[in-house]
Amino acid sequence: MLDYYVxxxxxYSCSINQVVIFLQQTASEQVFVSEYTDANTRHSYxxxxxxxxxxxxxxxxxxxxxxxxxSQTNSPRNLLEQIATQIATIQEPTQQADLLACTQVLAGLRFEKDLIRQLFRKETMRGSVIYQEIREDGLLEGRQLGLQLGLEEGVKEGRKNEALSLVTRQLIRRIGPIAPETRxxxxxxxxxxxxxxxEALLDFSEGSDLVNWLNDRQP
Known part of the structure; x- marks a missing residue:
């Protein structure tokens, strides 16, 4: 967090308000850490x-x-039903589809797949640009493959595709078009x-920075 801040x-020399959001409940002590301290440094978030x-x-x-x-609840199923009901009342189709896609992704961390399918309409979610992007990045396919086959490789491949898509978009915004050989x-x-x-691309200012970074990673 200190590294990101600096x-x-x-x-950008901008005002920064750092927040870490933990999604899944865990017994790890890390979720209760809200500052970094060193001999001459104290950084809170x-x-x-x-x-x-x-x-x-x-x-x-x-x-x-x-x-x-x-979130906190004594009846997770009732909470999920309430969320599904509220999403169903949203009139704007694109907003409804996007919320459905995001909700199903996060709900998968807590609820069984059958319950999620029961409460949320998959055909509506398919109209979401977020859902389409997830499919294109391979994240959804990778996780589904991992669940269906019991293999971690599918999830890992999905995560890699997601990271590749995200990093590529960030690089284009940072330094402009990327040459085919560099891609x-x-x-x-x-x-x-x-x-x-x-992380490294935060320090890039031109295409040569990317090329040099890649060359340094070569065996």
């Missing part, structure tokens, strides 16, 4: 543990309905290397 401040949050606020704002699936080098990177590139 990079953003150096690059806000931590939100969704499973501790009152769903009332999340249910009152349409855009927060997907997050409400992971091939990026596509050959592993998931871990793509994550490293996602």
């Amino acid at each position: 990079r953003l401040k150096r690059q 806000r931590v939100i543990r969704l499973w501790e949050q009152d769903p009332a606020l999340l249910l009152s704002v349409p855009g927060l309905l997907p997050l409400a699936t992971l 091939e080098q990026i596509q050959a990177l592993s998931l871990e290397e793509l994550e490293d590139l996602g």
